[in-house]
Amino acid sequence: MTTLTLAKALNMGLRKAMEDDPKVLIMGEDIGKLGGVFRVTDGLQKDFGEDRVIDTPLAESGIIGTAIGLAIRGYRPVCEIQFDGFVFPAADQIITQLAKMPLRSLGKLKLPVVVRIPCGGGIGAVEHHSESPEAYFTHTAGLRVVACSNPVDAYTMIQQAVRSDDPVIFFEPKRRYWDKADVDTSPAATWHPFDAARIAKPGADLTMLAWGPMVKTALLAAGAAAEEGRDVEVIDLRSLNPVDLPLVIESVRRTGRCVIVHEAPVYSGLGGELAARITEQCFYHLEAPVLRVGGFSTPYPPSRLEEHYLPDLDRVLDAVDRAFGY
Amino acid sequence: MTADVSLGDQSPPELVQLLTPEGERVEHPDYDIDLSDEELKGLYRDLVLVRRVDLEAVALQRQGELGLWASLLGQEAAQVGSGRALTDADMAFPTYREHGVAWCRKVDPVQLLGMFRGVNHGGWDPVEHNFHLYTIVIGSQTLHAVGYAMGIQRDGAESAAIAYFGDGATSQGDVNEAFIWASVFNAPVVFFCQNNQWAISEPLEKQTRIPLYRRAAGFGFPGVRVDGNDVLACLAVTRKALADARSGQGPSMIEAFTYRMGAHTTSDDPTRYRVADELESWKLKDPIERVKAYLSKNGIADQAYFAEIDAEADELGRDLRRRCLAMPDPQPLAIFDHVYNEPHALLAEEREQFAAYLNSFEEGAR
Structure with a gap:
């Protein structure tokens, strides 16, 4: 075991x-000498050289577009988008090209490209540095979308993403980059399946779904709820497309209540899709409607307001209260 | 706003030409080409057959057998000239109009029809032919070509990539990013721009104030304008550009100056935006007629040869038509094929549900 930050x-x-x-x-x-603005690629260029750790011109569409060409040539590029809000210049290449090439080639071409995106708020940043654009990508067939929430998953999931023969959008919770945990980096360590969710905390009274930065918030909320005698189960979704629905459905059928927490705006967010599927498959087991807690239908606010925008312990607990109020 | 002499080279644009519209061979100090009679006849055959494939596809669309077709009429020389400059190891990234390049890459013409008939989004194996799938989003493939070329560099291979695009595409961000990437990484890629003067209804003036090939200088690599209706010049210029790229001299841009003789696609109506005189003047520069004149005048080919090629073209057209009509509609469940390379639970579930739904009808899954 090694203690590592995310x-x-x-x-x-x-x-x-x-x-x-x-x-x-x-x-x-800025992934070379600088090691990326969050130092995720620190030291890699020094050890693997400039041909394998490539500082690119400052153009996101170019990063993804050339990564596609490299993948056609047989490479497995891992692209860093510096911040969530800067992925949009690359959205065309991701959505019209990266996601659709296997289908367009009738399976002749594989594009094992990973797109790493630091996401979410809570770090007091300026505009375009705090967004949660996962739903744009989960809505695009052909992409796999995952979000890690902790150092253990960060270590294994990034390797699984690289090994995947499908393109993977890999969300990293930027405000959890500095969270620490013990990680088993030995070859003997067992890895959780790439597209499987994980019960982060078992419980019997309510299922709470979260991913990325909100998993920690959900766990804190579950701890606080326990003081009021409510046994909350927290599921870290990990894979957002596909979603490990069987695990979620089993949990909600058992608990009868469900709260979904994400930073992105609730309206048309991934929570809506999950709520619909849970309602469809758990209709006779539900004691309350599936409730969602997330961002408002506004642009991400200036950072002095972000604590009001982001779901926090109290807003999550408020939803738990409402779920028990039915 | 007035022109500023400090904007760069203001001299009249130069055009590389080796064969005049009248079929006269002319010399160029930087580009020469020495082809055998058989090679010259081969180019003529390519041009005629490619035009015939295009003509048949237009007819198939008019008869409702294709949903759409993007005709290459008038651009045969640019495509055959550049396409025949490629070696097997080079990789081409086409737009959706590169039927002539596809021919040179040995793609069966019927495979080009699949996407226009609506049975697939691209039917050939891009790896087998080193000819990427048609890209419909304007300019996206230029970045793929550059990335592929970066892969060639990393493999230490002696080959090159070629990116096809049009005059309209030069306004796209992706194309400009591709120029920058290729330049910065000195990637072995040739940017082959077919300037056919029109981006659907928008004339060249809506895309640029300078000759397109001169943009290359600003990005830090050579650019050249070639007579796009001269198959010899297109072959010679592309050969040199590819050779330079393969030998580590980096990217270059070729502007093949040509004309879209037909509509943008079969859905377009050019009479709404361009005058007939323009078309007539370009007819005099036809890419096939000049080769035919040259072959005749120099005793390289006779009427019997031309008749033989015409007959071959007609048979190719008939065969293409027959195989197009025989192309089966895909099965409904094919919707779910090849979306992912690895198992995907959501898709598997939807597929299963849709199959059950289809089977709920008496006639079962049709």
């Missing part, structure tokens, strides 16, 4: 992926 776990996972497969490349802005 950022360092990603760094070590990337290093391992590069050691395991010479076709793995890393590309992005």
